[in-house]
Amino acid sequence: DVKVTQSSRYLVKRTGEKVFLECVQDMDHENMFWYRQDPGLGLRLIYFSYDVKMKEKGDIPEGYSVSREKKERFSLILESASTNQTSMYLCASTSAGLPSSYNEQFFGPGTRLTVL
């Protein structure tokens, strides 16, 4: 059974803390993604990675960084957490290939982060 796991389901941090969100997939996927989900705004892409040590900015990268040292692991880092980063964070992965044959993204269960 394919799986994407995230390190925490719920996380509470204080303003200014450095926060690490970890995501691991066991499907040998090349592509991995971090989204955040907020009521009324849907899912927005923060960063993605198409290979080890490669990263690309999504639509809302400000205040975030990422790390991909191994193929199966993609980390999202909040350098100095702020209250407006309180959100649900979703990790996903998919295999590479032609866009015309592109299939589904597999999502982790999400991490609900609260920044106080």
Next chain:
Amino acid sequence: SQQGEEDPQALSIQEGENATMNCSYKTSINNLQWYRQNSGRGLVHLILIRSNEREKHSGRLRVTLDTSKKSSSLLITASRAADTASYFCAALRTGYALNFGKGTSLLVTP
């Protein structure tokens, strides 16, 4: 940038009825996908329709795509309480990421 916009935002029906959700998108697509999200959970892929397809079925799901109108619809037939969830359409963008709509919240009551 949001690619898809679902309509309606919320839908409430009784078990056994059909549920129809619509999605409009802005730019040309390779394919359009639909995902389901149960409360507070990750998303699960339901069905994908390619740009050269007009209709696709999977169990109780039926998806249509009209590229001339840049719209898609998801029909769930004979709804069950377990279908209660949020439903999102998503279009492929550069880098294999997806542009998601804001979702339709479906409530199926017994």
